Amino acid sequence: MRSKAGPGGAPTFTKTARRAQILACAIEAIAETGYGRASLAEIARRAGVSKGVVSYYFTSKDELLTQVVLDVYGRAGAAIAARTDTETDPSAVLTGYVEANLAFLDEHPADIRAVTEIAMNLRTPEGAPRFTPSGADPVLTHLEGLLRAGQEAGSFRDFDAHALAILVRGAIDTASGRLVTDPDFDLSTYTRELVALVGLATRRTP
Amino acid sequence: MRSKAGPGGAPTFTKTARRAQILACAIEAIAETGYGRASLAEIARRAGVSKGVVSYYFTSKDELLTQVVLDVYGRAGAAIAARTDTETDPSAVLTGYVEANLAFLDEHPADIRAVTEIAMNLRTPEGAPRFTPSGADPVLTHLEGLLRAGQEAGSFRDFDAHALAILVRGAIDTASGRLVTDPDFDLSTYTRELVALVGLATRRTP
Amino acid sequence: MRSKAGPGGAPTFTKTARRAQILACAIEAIAETGYGRASLAEIARRAGVSKGVVSYYFTSKDELLTQVVLDVYGRAGAAIAARTDTETDPSAVLTGYVEANLAFLDEHPADIRAVTEIAMNLRTPEGAPRFTPSGADPVLTHLEGLLRAGQEAGSFRDFDAHALAILVRGAIDTASGRLVTDPDFDLSTYTRELVALVGLATRRTP
Amino acid sequence: MRSKAGPGGAPTFTKTARRAQILACAIEAIAETGYGRASLAEIARRAGVSKGVVSYYFTSKDELLTQVVLDVYGRAGAAIAARTDTETDPSAVLTGYVEANLAFLDEHPADIRAVTEIAMNLRTPEGAPRFTPSGADPVLTHLEGLLRAGQEAGSFRDFDAHALAILVRGAIDTASGRLVTDPDFDLSTYTRELVALVGLATRRTP
DNA sequence: CATGAATGAGTATTCATTCAT
DNA sequence: TATGAATGAATACTCATTCAT
Incomplete structure (x- = not known):
């Protein structure tokens, strides 16, 4: 046994x-x-x-919650990769990234909500946060990489990639909360505005 | 009595x-x-x-946490008002709003963190969230009003004010988490990028 | 579920x-x-x-205490019914009722004590007593019914059934406290006196 | 000082x-x-x-509650004495005793309620009840004395004075609870029935 | 595999009591 | 005298975890 x-x-x-x-x-x-x-x-x-x-x-609640996070991250990452891998143009990749992210929020609001709550609350036995959106945050690093790639390819203008990545992630993440609680929130409009804004932010000024 | x-x-x-x-x-x-x-x-x-x-x-933990939220909201609102009340030009008001918000985050990161956690977790005895960032969220409504005012004054281009307000709030709110956990996060750079982005987003295209 | x-x-x-x-x-x-x-x-x-x-x-202390009351009431009612159901003559029923009650007190003094304390102290969350010996008190109503039945059968004289029921219940209930605390209290003597008194109280005067 | x-x-x-x-x-x-x-x-x-x-x-809550009991007992005893001291015939004394008791309940239901609750709940630090209606209970002893006096004077028949005293006290005490909670309770009817019953219980059978 | 009984640490809350002012 | 701030013990209740069946 x-x-x-x-x-x-x-x-x-x-x-x-x-x-x-x-x-x-x-x-x-x-x-x-x-x-x-x-x-x-x-x-x-x-x-x-x-x-x-x-x-x-x-084995423990801690492990269960950790698996929840890894599970959702895995599915979200796969969905986003499926959308961005088909693109080559930096602008199109970025647009695809934003759209895929918001689409995932739309289709899986509960997953996002759960992950957000776990990330804010789950702690190590010593009290330190278990999931910290630190500088090494893979989600953020990925987006930052897309931005830098566009800059290096000469498609994007000169901006602070780290800051813009944070900004765009913040704009994406906030949408999940809205989706759940704000009845006036229209995701398609929001997606359009965010895509436009990202375009303005990265476009080389003529 | x-x-x-x-x-x-x-x-x-x-x-x-x-x-x-x-x-x-x-x-x-x-x-x-x-x-x-x-x-x-x-x-x-x-x-x-x-x-x-x-x-x-x-009288109860609920009351204590509620007072925390009201206290922080009051102080944040006062700080922001002190900065925006001196401006008249819509663009300058908006810039002031963003800068005052990020400055408050910089000076009071713990306050913001606490309020965010309370808003996500505090529930009524029946289980409903006590602080819901709903459509009637005063913080959001205020920013939305600033955007609409600029549009009505003819200074801003035509965009969805509700969506952009949510976007900017998300970009602001995400900064508080970064400030605490991301050692590479530079608030002044972030402020510069966000102000620039808001400028691009609202500026009438020539 | x-x-x-x-x-x-x-x-x-x-x-x-x-x-x-x-x-x-x-x-x-x-x-x-x-x-x-x-x-x-x-x-x-x-x-x-x-x-x-x-x-x-x-699920709660309230439920536990409520179950105590229902449990004791159930057992007492069964014991009393077992004794009175075999009688048909109103006088004999009444005597049986008194004797069965006092016998139950003798055999289960703690149960009675507990129920009395709970009835006096247990409150709803709003502060109202949960077990109130009101006019609709089933225990009292039962005894009152026995007295009225004897009157309607012509066996008993004309008295106020409600008042006498209260009086007899008071005489019964007080015995439980005595049993516990009064070393000089002799239940068999008390039973004899109460039965005699009830006889005098209900007997048609010749 | x-x-x-x-x-x-x-x-x-x-x-x-x-x-x-x-x-x-x-x-x-x-x-x-x-x-x-x-x-x-x-x-x-x-x-x-x-x-x-x-x-x-x-000096303590214990002392306060003890004083409440002594205070009420003192006032009740004085009211009863004022009524019975004017009588000499044992039957009249007994009737006066019952009537004065029920009148006090009628006029001071809160006092009785409070004393009853304190008596049931107040304990010594060791857990023993502080006010126990024991064999030496002065209230009961007093009534028992009235009954014995009537027997010794040859006015009353031969009954167990202790048992009857308990019975009558029980009938009196139960009335206080009824007064508070039973809207159908009529004290004057109850008094009449109890006086009549005490008469039947003590009267020498012809 | 699955159950659910049992544990014990942890929670918010109430309250008699003490004491400096 | 009187106040009210502060304490600390006690309360009912919740919950992750363990374990015999």
Whole structure:
């Protein structure tokens, strides 16, 4: 018997499905009730299983929440890559990046909400934030790279890539909150304005 | 009839000072340890008083956190108004608004962090968010008003004021997180880029 | 949907036994230490379990205490019914009622004490008493019905049934307190006197 | 300075008045909100003074509640004595006793309610009840004495005086609860029935 | 694999009491 | 005398985690 270590060995289909189901319910719980109220009991209830099952598939709540973040990041990254990989022109890549990001928010608002809450609240046992949007933040670094690539290709004007990357990420991230709470928020208009603005910001002035 | 608990009647100097001290410690605790770990015990510990004192000055944790938000909003609004009230030209008002906002972030990053966390986490007993950045969000409405005023004065081009207001707010709000966690973040550069971008976004194309 | 906390679904034997055990310990604690000192910690201590167990089987202290009242009322009512259902003559029914009541007090003094304390102290969150011996008090209404039935059958004289019911209940209820605290109190003598008095009070004067 | 010992020396008029006022407010608070909610803060609030004042005039809450009981007992005893001292015939004394008791309940329901709650809840630091209606209960002993006096004078029949005293006290005490909570309760009818019953219970059968 | 009973640390809150002013 | 600020213990309740079945 090897029950001590939880689901080890090669991941079976059932195992993977259970994990995915629990991750989905955790996202739903956090998005709907907030970080503080998303207890393991609440997550288990939404999954229709007992608390023990959650503990069985994830060694701790910390690990569960970490997996939520990695899961969402992975799916978001894939969706964005699928959109930008087909483009070569720096401007088109950038437009694709913004559009793919906002489209992902539109299609997965709960995922974004959950990740945001986890990033703000999850801490190490010592109290330090586990997910810090630091200088090494891969999401930001990626966008910054796109901007620099455009500059190096001579397509973009001279601006501070780090600052503009932060600015654009902020404009993207804020949209997720709006989508959930602001009934007057129109994502297509917002996307159009942001794309236009990014165009103005990067375009070489004639 | 006197108030049941806590300091009633005319606020004395001591009373006001204690409340301010506790508010400051609550902000510090939330900014440093996150919403979930900012217990009344932690706040009291930072203030160097017993838990009872916090309960004595604030009838509940809910009230304490609400006061934190009102306090920070009040101070931020005053700082921004002091900067924008001296300007008349729409472009100058807008630039002043952005600069005053970012300056406030620079000078009070913990306040912003605390307010953001409270807004995301504080709930009514029924589970609904207490501070929702809804369509009626006064902060956003104010900025939207500045943009519309510039359009009506003929100084700004034709854009979606609601969308641009959200975009600029997002660009401002994201800076607070960066300030705390990103060592490479240079606020003056960021301010310059954001001001430039807002200029490009609102300027009538020649 | 499963219940959020505590044992849901079909009550198993273990589950029922634990609940019964905790109810018994709650009764014991209230009867011995009084309502004010009967904390969940004290009840758990007497049950030999941790505080969490009590919260696991009863969603709140309010529910636990309510169950205590319903439990005791149920058992007392059953005991009394078992004694009175075999009688048909109004006088014999009434005598049986009094005797069964006092016998229950004799056998379960702690239950009565606990119920009395809960009835006097348990309040709704708004401050109103949860168990009020109002005009609609089923215990009293039952006795009043027995008295009226005897009058309508022509066995009893003309008296105020409501007033006499209250009087007899008062005489019964006071005995429980005496049983616990008065070493000179002899229940069999008391029963004899009360039965005699009820006889005198209801008998048609010749 | 002798502030350590509270109000010592000869009781001035002011002191006596303050104590009486606080006692009255304590009674009011307990009667209206119940024992558990009658905090010193609540009592002080009703008296329009600060908590410190209550602590100044009564060394502890325990002492305050004890004084409430003694105060009410004293006033009730005086009212009953005033009524029974004018009678000499045992039957008339007994009738006067019952009537004076019920009249006091009618005129001072809050006092009775408060005393009842205190008697049930107030404990010594060791957990033992402070006011126990024991065999030596002076109130009961007094009534028992009246009954025995009637028997020794040959006016009353042969009954168990202790048991009947308990029974009558129970019938009296239950009326206070009814007065407060039962809108259908008619005290004059109840008094008539109880007096009649006591007559039947003590009368020598012809 | 799955359950759910049990634990124990942690939460906000209330309150009698003390004490400097 | 009187105030009210401060304390610290006690309360009910929540929840991540463990474990026998």
